[in-house]
Amino acid sequence: MTSSWIVSGTQVGDLFVRDGVFVDSEPADAQRIDATGLIALPGLVDLHTHLREPGREDAETVETGSRAAALGGYTAVCAMANTDPVADTAGVVEQVWRLGKDAGLVDVQPIGAVTVGLAGERLAELGAMATSAADVRVFSDDGHCVHDPVLMRRALEYVKAFDGVIAQHAEEPRLTAGAQMNEGDTSARLGLAGWPAVAEEAIIARDVLLAGHVNSRLHICHVSTAGSVELIRWAKSKGWRVTAEVTPHHLLLTDELVGSYDPVFKVNPPLRTEADVLALREGLRDGTIDIVATDHAPHTVEDKECEWAYARPGMVGLETALSIVVEAMAGTDDIWGRVTDWMSVTPARIAGLSQQGQGLRPGAPANLTLFDPSLTWTPGPSELMSRSHNTPYAGRELSGRVVATFLRGEPTVLDGKAQK
Ligand SMILES: [Zn+2]
Numbered sequence: 327m328t329s330s331w332i333v334s335g336t337q338v339g340d341l342f343v344r345d346g347v348f349v350d351s352e353p354a355d356a357q358r359i360d361a362t363g364l365i366a367l368p369g370l371v372d373l374h375t376h377l378r379e380p381g382r383e384d385a386e387t388v389e390t391g392s393r394a395a396a397l398g399g400y401t402a403v404c405a406m407a408n409t410d411p412v413a414d415t416a417g418v419v420e421q422v423w424r425l426g427k428d429a430g431l432v433d434v435q436p437i438g439a440v441t442v443g444l445a446g447e448r449l450a451e452l453g454a455m456a457t458s459a460a461d462v463r464v465f466s467d468d469g470h471c472v473h474d475p476v477l478m479r480r481a482l483e484y485v486k487a488f489d490g491v492i493a494q495h496a497e498e499p500r501l502t503a504g505a506q507m508n509e510g511d512t513s514a515r516l517g518l519a520g521w522p523a524v525a526e527e528a529i530i531a532r533d534v535l536l537a538g539h540v541n542s543r544l545h546i547c548h549v550s551t552a553g554s555v556e557l558i559r560w561a562k563s564k565g566w567r568v569t570a571e572v573t574p575h576h577l578l579l580t581d582e583l584v585g586s587y588d589p590v591f592k593v594n595p596p597l598r599t600e601a602d603v604l605a606l607r608e609g610l611r612d613g614t615i616d617i618v619a620t621d622h623a624p625h626t627v628e629d630k631e632c633e634w635a636y637a638r639p640g641m642v643g644l645e646t647a648l649s650i651v652v653e654a655m656a657g658t659d660d661i662w663g664r665v666t667d668w669m670s671v672t673p674a675r676i677a678g679l680s681q682q683g684q685g686l687r688p689g690a691p692a693n694l695t696l697f698d699p700s701l702t703w704t705p706g707p708s709e710l711m712s713r714s715h716n717t718p719y720a721g722r723e724l725s726g727r728v729v730a731t732f733l734r735g736e737p738t739v740l741d742g743k744a745q746k
Contacts, residue, residue: 329735330355333694335362337662343692346735350688359730361696365662369401369693369731371673371682372644373493373571374468374547374619377403377434379425380418381410386624386713388425388434391644393746394622394712395432396738398644399695399728402433402674402682403622407444408469414439414450416458423460431738431746435677438462440481440492444470449481456488463678466493468547469594471529473499478533482542491543491569491676494533496554497595501525506635508581508596516585518634521596523551530554534561534568545676546570548621550595552605559614569676571619572606574643574650579603579718589630589637590718593623596639610668611658617673620647624714642712646705648697649724681734692735701727711744 330353333341341361344353372395378386388405395403405422407413413422419436426434438455442448444467455462465485472478472494481492502521507513509520530546534557537544546558549570561568575593580600583591591597609615623640630637643650651665658664666685674683684690702723707715731739738745 329357331735332356332358333361333366334358335360336364336366338366338686341366341686341694343732343735346692348686348688348690348692363698363700364729365697365699366686367399367662367666367695367697368670368683368685369695369733370399370648370669371677371679372400372403372620372622373464373617373673373677375403375405375622375644376408376624376640377405377422378624379409380421385626388422389429390711390713391622391624392426392429392431392434393744394644394710396731397711397728397744398646399648399697399731400432400644401693401731401733402435402679404435404437404464404677406468407437407439407466412439412443413437414442416451416454419455419460419462420458431744432733433679433682435679436460436462437464437466437493440465440467440472441477446470446473446477449477449484452481452484452490456490463488463490464493465490466495466547468493468495471495471497471499475532475536479536479540482537482540482544486542489678491545493545493547494529495547496526496529496533498525498528501528507584508598510581510599512581512584518584523553523598526551526595527553527557530557534558534566537568538564538566541567543567548573548576548595548619549606549615550576550598550602552602555605555609555614559609562614569616570614571617572610572615573621574618574647574654575641575718577603577606577610577654578650587634589632589634590641590716592634592637592639593641594639607655610655617676618647618651618668619673620644624712625716626714630716640716642710642714642717644712645710646717646719646724648728649726652726692732694732695728696730697726698729699726703727
């Protein structure tokens with residue numbers, strides 16, 4: 327079944343949808359949505375989501391994560407490979423891809439592991455995953471760094487055959503052994519073991535050199551330090567094929583919050599300093615950092631609400647991302663055009679998703695998000711549809727909220743409510 331829509335009163339003019347695509351004339355018998363005062367954006371695309379299925383369905387499933395994504399304005403998410411079993415074979419990536427189709431709320435694009443079992447010892451079946459029904463183009467051991475430089479070089483070379491990209495979790499593990507938070511003044515004051523900026527920067531420096539050497543595509547996950555931004559800026563000045571992402575929380579929150587000892591603020595990489603936050607914002611504004619990705623990391627109460635040292639790192643983020651990015655990047659010229667690039671067009675291009683990130687033009691798939699900048703809301707257990715509720719924004723009033731999302735012309739969210 328297909329339906330036709332007229333979305334009137336948007337800042338880009340009226341939008342017309344028929345048979346799943348935007349068209350340039352008003353379809354007959356269409357349903358009308360008055361979007362006056364709303365921001366119309368192409369459906370958002372998240373390059374870095376943890377959906378936890380298979381293996382940890384108590385924290386999230388493909389379906390619950392898809393629903394959270396749709397409520398956050400997303401029409402596609404890339405599902406990280408650190409599931410149980412790990413998504414390191416054609417069988418597992420196809421399983422995740424099919425679960426996404428069954429849920430039908432967003433396009434779920436599996437990411438394949440770089441190494442078998444994320445163990446960093448031998449390459450996974452990259453080619454088999456690329457030629458599977460899931461059509462994998464992004465490979466990552468996220469949660470772990472691909473530490474062996476020879477394996478990293480071979481992975482970069484291997485994926486060139488099908489225009490794939492290696493997404494690196496940049497963390498020199500020996501420099502972060504036992505780390506509990508960012509290494510700096512706050513860790514010294516709190517007496518917690520530090521995760522130094524150089525552990526991220528050393529791997530980024532090595533990997534941009536490798537990517538340049540073999541002329542292959544490297545993507546840096548969740549960049550968190552000012553020094554990393556400088557290194558990526560340098561790599562891009564060389565013309566190397568390097569892209570990078572920043573999370574909403576690294577654009578807004580600092581390591582001083584760890585002083586509360588509330589494990590909701592425990593993430594990997596850790597929250598950094600105010601100077602890092604400002605450098606990340608500047609890097610995003612000047613194009614050094616290409617995209618915003620959520621690193622949506624749901625955890626159960628048992629895994630998260632415990633003593634700081636034992637809590638799992640990560641926070642949920644799909645439903646709050648757009649509000650947080652708009653808050654963090656306030657004052658940016660043409661903010662909605664930039665958000666379109668950061669959160670839809672460019673992540674779709676990096677991930678090779680041809681049905682996503684195509685904008686709001688006639689002929690493009692009708693993936694659409696309507697955001698009401700005048701609404702305020704407070705995320706909490708009753709508001710969030712993710713199965714886990716480890717959000718740092720509970721009790722904090724956020725500005726602006728997604729009120730409708732369309733996936734190829736079909737509403738997945740209307741009036742702020744998920745349609746499935
Ligand atoms: Zn990571």
